[in-house]
Amino acid sequence: MSxxxxxxxxxxxxxxxxxVTLKAAGYKVAANYAGNEAAAAAFTRETGIRSYKWDVGDHEACARGIAAVEADLGPVDILVNNAGITRDAMLHKMTPQQWREVMSVDLDSMFNMCQPVVNGMRERGFxxxxxxSSINGQKGQMGQTNYSAAKAGVIGFTRALAQEVAKKGVTVNAIAPGYIDTEMVSAVPPKVLESIIATIPVGRLGTADEIAHCVVFLADDKAGFITGATLTANGAQYITG
Known part of the structure; x- marks a missing residue:
């Protein structure tokens, strides 16, 4: 059974x-989304992957959403906490709402999503x-104290939970992408984008597919000895020890 x-x-x-890459690798996949129903509907039509709407910053909504996924597909074996937002501003201009929104989606979601599934994973032994996470959770980024703090918190959460569940056959890892060629990055003014690419030794942006293949590697049954790790995928823009 997949x-x-x-x-x-x-x-x-x-x-x-x-x-899409997980589905191609043979997994039964459910995709959560927050609000863009048109995009989610198009995604499901094009890929055949079921999509489910809920706010990952809401603990009760996560519990209900996960229960719906498990009723349709079965117990969740692989959880990918990918949802994230930015609300960029210099700290002296940042509003409490900008801080709270990023913390809710980018960091609170770690608890909200993991807590409902971790007991089942422990009981099943897998x-x-x-x-x-993000490169900016590792090195920080001006104008992103909220985002950088949240993404650094993701790494700390990952390391702590990995130790809690290691003996139960559950691995917990983080991926810290650098600048990836997504709609958000593509919207950056060309001159700014050129200056960013100039700081990346490989000379280009990463691709979403490259991050997806990192996920598939960590999700594999054979990756059981890798846990508590942060896999950096940033084209050598920021090298950690």
Whole structure:
């Protein structure tokens, strides 16, 4: 029987590539989304992957959404916490709402999504939790104190949970993408984008497919000795020890 994978923010951008690549690898995939119903409907028509709407910043909504996925497809074996937003501003101009929105979606979602599935994974003796962090959670980024703090928190959460569930056959890892060629990055003014690419030693943006293949690698049954790790995929723009 195919394992079930749930991808948050799974109908667009990097999440869409993750969902499609997991399906191609033989998993039964469910894709969560927050609000763009037209995009989600088009995604489901084109890929055959079921999409489910809920707010990952809402604990009760996550519990209900996960229950719906499991009723349709079976217990979640692979959870990919990909959903994330930005609300960029310099700290002296940042509003409490901008701070809270990013923390809710990018960091609170770690608890909201993992807590309802982790007991089942422990009981079954298998699970893969893969959390999407960011290069800016590793090095920080001006104008992104909220986002950088949340994505750094994702890495800390990953390391702690990995230790809690390691003996139960559950791995917990993070991926920290650099600048990826998504709609959001493509919307950056050309001169700014050129300056960003100039700082990437490989000389280009990453692709969503490249991040998706990192996910498939970590999700594999044979990746059981890799846990608590952060896989950087940034073209050598930021090298960690």
């Amino acid at each position: 394992r079930v994978a749930l991808v948050t923010g799974g109908t667009r951008g990097i999440g869409q590539a993750i969902s 699970g893969r939790i893969i959390n999407i």
